[in-house]
Each structure stands twice: as structure tokens, then as C-alpha cells.
Amino acid sequence: MKFKFxxxxxxxxxxxxxxxxxxxxxxxxxxMFNTMHDGKIKSKKSFKIKVKGKDFESLLxxxxxxxxFLFDSKGxxxxxxxxxxxxxxKFKLEAKVFGDDAKNYEIHLDIKAITYNEMFVQKVKNKWVxxxxxxx
Numbered sequence: 366m367k368f369k370f371x372x373x374x375x376x377x378x379x380x381x382x383x384x385x386x387x388x389x390x391x392x393x394x395x396x397m398f399n400t401m402h403d404g405k406i407k408s409k410k411s412f413k414i415k416v417k418g419k420d421f422e423s424l425l426x427x428x429x430x431x432x433x434f435l436f437d438s439k440g441x442x443x444x445x446x447x448x449x450x451x452x453x454x455k456f457k458l459e460a461k462v463f464g465d466d467a468k469n470y471e472i473h474l475d476i477k478a479i480t481y482n483e484m485f486v487q488k489v490k491n492k493w494v495x496x497x498x499x500x501x
């Protein structure tokens with residue numbers, strides 16, 4: 366299981382899972398875009414992303430924020446994340462993301478922002494788990 370959605374009174378809350386820290390970040394990004402459209406997305410465009418943080422939570426927040434910025438400013442809709450590299454000591458992330466123009470898809474939901482509310486990134490028994498709440 367890559368991710369699952371959890372009950373929340375007003376917003377969207379999910380947990381993402383991975384065998385590695387990179388995989389949990391990738392699955393968090395996929396979960397965020399899955400809230401807007403749950404079908405297959407073509408990989409016609411790509412962007413390189415570089416973000417920093419002070420810990421894994423701020424790094425995940427900045428990564429998802431950058432993806433949301435690409436969606437809002439360039440109409441980029443994520444299909445997949447490739448070549449994601451995370452420096453867990455300096456909290457730096459570099460990734461290449463692939464996707465398509467959002468106008469080619471029916472968008473069900475508008476994400477206003479990523480929040481720190483209830484956010485965590487932690488290793489649990491050799492697996493990584495991240496929890497995110499999206500303001501919609």
C-alpha cells in the first residue's frame with residue numbers, strides 16, 4: 366500500500382508509506398495529486414525540484430509545496446516522481462518529476478495549502494510513514 370486516506374472533519378488527511386525515505390516522499394506526492402484526480406496521468410513534461418528543510422517534516426512540506434506551486438503556476442499535474450535523492454543529514458531533496466497539463470484532466474478538488482497540522486515523518490520497524498493534512 367502506497368498511501369491511505371484518513372478521516373478529517375474539514376480537510377484531507379493521508380498517510381503515505383515506503384521502504385525508504387525517498388519512497389515515502391514519492392508516495393506522499395502521489396497521494397496529494399490523487400486527491401485532485403484519481404485516474405491515470407500521462408508523463409509529457411518534466412521539472413527538476415530542489416528543496417531544503419530543517420528536518421524531515423519541513424523537507425516534506427517544502428517538497429509538496431513546490432509541487433503545489435508548479436500546479437498553480439504552470440498547470441503541472443504530477444504523474445510520477447523519479448530520481449529522488451534525499452540527504453537525511455543536510456535535509457536536502459532533489460527530484461525529477463513527470464506529468465502533464467492539468468487542463469487535460471478533470472480536477473475534483475482544489476488544494477489551498479499543505480499544513481503542518483498533525484504532520485509527521487517517522488521510521489516504524491524498518492518502514493517509513495508520513496502523515497499530511499491538506500487544506501482544501
